[in-house]
């Protein structure tokens with residue numbers, strides 16, 4: 463029996479970015495948003511919020527990014543809502559990036575990889591966010607399983623929050639910063655991939671021109687998830703200054719900035735369209 467290799471995440475992402483534009487919308491059911499939408503801070507509220515957001519957006523944005531923490535806080539019933547959201551979003555044509563920021567020693571990392579990157583898992587997603595702070599090499603089980611299953615990863619490099627710099631700009635004995643080291647490893651992982659690799663980085667849209675000032679090159683021949691647009695103060699117009707020539711691989715991400723326009727599905731869609739237009743105007 464012959465089996466066909468799955469199409470790599472990088473190729474699938476490039477295609478949906480070309481078709482729909484590169485916007486990623488986060489599904490972050492904050493307690494305050496549930497209240498604003500007239501919903502209870504309970505499992506019924508979580509379910510209505512999530513279904514509404516997915517139904518409004520999954521047939522038009524490139525990527526939906528559920529924030530796992532907001533589902534985990536409801537225990538197993540929250541995870542069931544998350545599983546359903548992943549399936550519904552993928553069925554409507556969006557790629558799902560599970561924002562779980564997992565990272566652990568290699569043997570445990572293999573279990574996290576099985577949870578998100580094994581197609582047999584109920585939480586299988588097109589990609590997952592990973593934290594490299596147990597050492598980039600500890601992520602190997604996830605990197606290998608992603609390659610096998612045609613999934614992707616986004617490794618934290620330079621996060622959008624101001625506290626990240628003290629760790630990420632720290633300089634190693636050889637003079638390279640932690641962030642530049644993570645980006646360099648991803649560049650190696652993506653070498654030779656076309657149209658782009660499946661190993662992405664998280665680089666905040668909030669960073670202004672600090673990348674250049676710190677000698678960090680975001681060109682990794684892979685996708686660059688850029689959170690921080692909207693509630694954290696960045697705008698699509700900031701993207702060229704942050705990313706320079708690598709801006710073509712940027713997946714700009716906004717959560718509360720769109721979700722605050724719910725619960726009316728038309729309001730959510732109109733907001734996503736506005737952000738998408740601003741991205742197109744800024745990036746081309």
Ligand SMILES: O=c1ccn([C@@H]2O[C@H](COP(=O)(O)O)[C@@H](O)[C@H]2O)c(=O)[nH]1
Nearest residue numbers: 488529621622689690693694716717718
């Ligand atoms: O550097 C990072 C990495 C991840 N995030 C996540 O993105 C969303 C941002 O939500 P907004 O409402 O658009 O501020 C959230 O889930 C974060 O955990 C990030 O902000 N920065």
